[in-house]
Amino acid sequence: MKFPAQQTPLALSFDPLARAREHVILIIDADEIRQQRLASLVTLAGMRAFVANNIYQAFERYLQEHFQPHIILLGQQEEAANPLFPRFYQRLIQDLRRETPIMPLANLHLPDGNLLMADETMSSVTHRVSKAASRFLHVLWEYLPDAQFSLIPPEHALVLDKLPEWGLAPRIARKRRSSSQHFQQQLKAARRTLSAEQWELLLPDVGLAQFRTDESLIAEKFTIPPEYTTCLCRAVMFADPIQPVEQINKWIENIDAEILQRATLIFLMQRVPKMIGQDLTLRTLLTTLANEINALRDEKMVEWKRLEDGSFVVVFYSTLFSYGLMGASGPSCFVWQTTFEKVLELGKVRQHWQVQEIECSAQTHTGHCVFHLKPA
Missing domain, CATH: 3.90.1520.10 (H-NOX domain)
Structure with a gap:
């Protein structure tokens, strides 16, 4: 059987971590349950998260690892009032030569850290994007428009179009x-x-x-x-x-x-x-x-x-x-x-x-x- 050329990669001709390099996210959040769910969600969206419980940890990691955050997700507003925060933020401006947007997390609730989930109430054939994750990503994409990708379920795919012809039933x-x-x-x-x-x-x-x-x-x-x-x-x-x-x-x-x-x-x-x-x-x-x-x-x-x-x-x-x-x-x-x-x-x-x-x-x-x- 012949497959379309775009479906038959003969070699790894792409950077599997391209999105992670282009979209680095610093999460500063003392709420560790939310922090970890966010880290999972960011990871599943192909991006790279660096997590810290507070500004002290964030600044220390930055000095040690020299990552370049494209946005800061801030869990507690009092962290911004910490005297160390403006020093950290000024250091980012100095090193990156740009301002890093700050997205507050005060009203964010995530039931879990999943993004594309198996949910029979939504579909018995393909996965669907979590509604809570979708809401979060759309807010995030207002700050990082280049990070967007489609969340719409595909109408056509090999598993949908060809598997039934082969006697296999997607589930x-x-x-x-x-x-x-x-x-x-x-x-x-x-x-x-x-x-x-x-x-x-x-x-x-x-x-x-x-x-x-x-x-x-x-x-x-x-x-x-x-x-x-x-x-x-x-x-x-x-x-x-x-x-x-x-x-x-x-x-x-x-x-x-x-x-x-x-x-x-x-x-x-x-x-x-x-x-x-x-x-x-x-x-x-x-x-x-x-x-x-x-x-x-x-x-x-x-x-x-x-x-x-x-x-x-x-x-x-x-x-x-x-x-x-x-x-x-x-x-x-x-x-x-x-x-x-x-x-x-x-x-x-x-x-x-x-x-x-x-x-x-x-x-x-x-x-x-x-x-x-x-x-x-």
Whole structure:
């Protein structure tokens, strides 16, 4: 099957952190619940948040990290009355040679930190933008008009137009929770990937401050909102903004050490090619991978289909790692891309298949991502 050129990126020809570089937001808010929800929302909108509880922390971080905020979100007006605030603001003017707008947060209420959510009351097929998040973004965009992107649900997308033809039915996550154990593995892998200082700073910057210590994890099996995986993924990328995809690969290698390389899975993957042909090998690998991911979601969120030309499509519904992410300028499911390549490598069929993400929710805002595997 042939896909339109714009849906078939052969290489990473865009900066995955472009919006984060262009739209840096300083959040000064002593209300840590609101602060963390804001940090998550800003992250999912593709921007970069730096968080501080007060002006002292904000000024200290600025002096240490030399970030260039395009706006300050101010939680408490008394912070502006602090004698240190005018010194900080004057320093920004001196360094940046421009005034930085200040947006007060006094009347802002956010029920959570999600942006693009699975909500059956709004749609059973695609994700929809949170109403509270939409209101906040429209106010923010009055200060940062260049940061705008469309919040209107798409009328046409591959998952809407082609999946039914292939016998696949688009759907959204009903449970909206994923495996706590899997998320803990992701956190452990991130801790090994980031420096100690990055761990302490970046998790709060993406709305995950509560997970800086292992004790904060909840013991129940399925408790993690899926947007947490996206925010953690962005934190890993922020740790090396020059080579964010390479940083993701390091992270996935560490997760693989916990998940993909379990003895039983390796045994299956390494021996199947000796028994069956390449086509059936890939079917087995995709079934194994789908079952693993579906178990982590506690519902069927991954499907695959063999097309008439011998290629395969794999659909991640309400996809992890880019769940809630919007405004991307290119396919952004780097985790799944790396995972596919690792699975094919373990199955000893890497040289026989090419993997491409042909539609990404971070661009279409449907909530779903589609990969195409074709013979090399």
